[in-house]
Amino acid sequence: MQKTKTHKKKHFRQGRGDKVFNVVAIIVISLIVIIVLVPLLNVVAASFSSSKAVNAGQVLLWPVDFTLENYRTVLKYDSVWLGYRNTIFYTVAGTVISVMLSLCCAYPLAQRRFSGRKFLNRLLMFTMIFNGGMIPTYMVVRDLNILDTVWAVLLPVAVSFYNVIIIRNFIETTIPVELEESTRVDGCTPFRYFVNFILPLSKPIIAVIAMYYAVAQWNNYFNAFLYLTEKNLYPLQLFLREILVSSKFSAADLDPETAAAIQGLADTLKYVIIVVSTLPLMCIYPFVQKHFVKGVMIGSVKG
Amino acid sequence: MRVKKIKTVIKRDWQYYLFMLPPLAYFIIFKFFPMIGLQIAFRDYTPRGGIWNSAWVGLENIIKFVESYQFERVVKNTFILSIYGLAVNTIIPIAFALIYNAIEKPRFKKVTQTIVTLPHFISVVVLVGIMMQLLNNRIGIYGILYENIFGVYPSDIFGEPKAFRHLYVWSSVWQNFGWNAIIYIATLSGVDAGLHEAAQLDGASRLKRIWHIDLPHLVPTIVILAVMGMGNIMSVGFEKAFLMQNNLNLEYSELISTYVYRVGLSGGTLSDFSYATAIDLFNAVLNLILIFIANKIARRATETSLW
DSSP states (O other): HHHHHHHHHHHHHHHHHHHHHHHHHHHHHHHHHHHHHHHHHHHHHHSSSSSHHHHHHHSSSSSSSSSHHHHHHHHHHHHHHHHHHHHHHHHHHHHHHHHHHHHHHHHHOTTTTOTHHHHHHHHHHHHHHHHHHHHHHHHHHHHHTTSSSSSHSTTTTTTOOOHHHHHHHHHHHHHHHHHHHHHHHHHHOHHIIIIIIIIIHHHHEEEEEEEEHHHHHOOOHHHHHHOOOOGHHHHHHHHIIIIIISSOOOOSSSHHHHHHHHHHHHHHHHHHHHHHHHHHHHHHHHHHHHHHHHHHHHHHOOO | OHHHHHHHHHHHHHHHHHHHHHHHHHHHHIIIHHHGGGGGGGOOOOOOTTHHHHHETTTTTHHHHHSSSSHHHHHHHHHHHHHHHHHHHHHHHHHHHHHHOOOOOHHHHHHHHHHHGGGSSOOOOHHHHHHHHOOOOOTHHHHHHHHHHSSSSSOOOOOOOHHHHHHHHHHHHHHHHHHHHHHHHHHTTTTOHHHHHHHTTTTTHHHHHIIIIHHHHHHHHHHHHHHHHHGGGGGGOOOHHHHHOTTTTTTHOOOHHHHHHHHHHTTTTGGGGGHHHHHHHHHHHHHHHHHHHHHHHHHHHSSSOOO
16 A cells, blocks of 8 residues: 555656656647548538539538438449449358358367378468469469359458468467367367367457458459459449549439439549448447457467 | 378378368469469460460560560569558557557547547548549649648649659558557557556656657567568559559559559450569569568567568
């Protein structure tokens, strides 16, 4: 008791310079937060403003001439819906495939007893620092005859060895070796051990990895861009690329009246589309943040 | 004897191998097959000859690339862009983590962290879209503010070749510094509080403690991440650069990876698979050399290394 008191006193006496530092630190961090927020707020504000205000350059951080008209127009835009539907499919299917493959890969690699462990670890690690590149990979996808199918989007990026390492590290560090040994003595096969012990005990890391894969798949345009020409299969990101970056609103998707209006609306609609496409992740993120952070931590344990 | 040993191992471990089968199939098909396909870099690829039977030309394609007028441009652009990016994307998260860690307001910190990590989840396409809108010289926030201050509209920043690198790097800082800082922040939370108390008793200011206690604590993490970053130096993103490219900024925005795409896949029937692959291979080997060098230096200097 006495000891902590003196401690506190010293703390206080030394604190003056530090107090200034503290205030400065909070100001600096707050400024950084503002820098991060301004672009986001500006986009949201513009999406709710009239196109007249946007085109006149009046919108900063608050909507001018508040309107929902932009959103109504975008919701009529078929490509956005189609893209959304495809992306949801790719995200769900891709995540399921990726998580299953990654688990199957990480489990044996985490078992000290497994004879191929060291060799396979090294071999697969190599894929992280060297790969065949764009053209040879394209040729493999082409030769598999999966160009212009959903598989071209799902399979080539199905497993990231980095994520496998995260799972492997998790299993190695949180599930005691003794558990495996004692269950084995009792006649538990590797398969049963996986189902009865590894799966239930790995739930937290499975959640983390699933979210990693889901975000990657949601945001991925590269695969679809290289391997798809069939518009019906386009994920949202590819439509977004056309709309946002190449500035192509295909008039065919719209009735003439809207098509005419869209010319003047184009820029405002881009803001809406940014909001509509990004909102789901942004809304979910704060609730699952701690899982993502945990994944970073486990992944950082040296491979 | 050996055969017998292998038999017992297989008998014991066959279920593990069964687990490995599907993921191994994935790696073999999508990672190792393309490595075999890399040999077309040394051939004159024709669809009829395929990977194995097209005419062997040796180093011709690679020499052609090295001697082409594009060589200097794309290698230089790639190199500068990644070094610049690596430096800024390392320093800023560290600085942020150090300041953030010094603050003792849990609620403030929590909200801050959520906000600064949020942009990490924006897709590249949308990020570039946001940039194009905000930096629009008339209706974007950049144009509006510029006009308010200087009375004239600025020129189109996306059309300025020299702006490309800064736009590329600083937009990725905006998007990722919070995310990249997570690892440093977590490492800092592991600093022994006793060290800080002892230093405080000796009269060390907060700033001094950051410099002499916190920063050294981060060194191993910084080294590992820097080595990994070095390994990715030549593979700097196709995705974003490609989206940001336009005819005006190609002089600075054409990278090895985007050039590979241009040569190999964008031209339809004119595509030169062999030449594109040769360029890509040149890049990948350079990459591999860089990561080995970086790892060696790291091990010598700090006794921390990737392997």
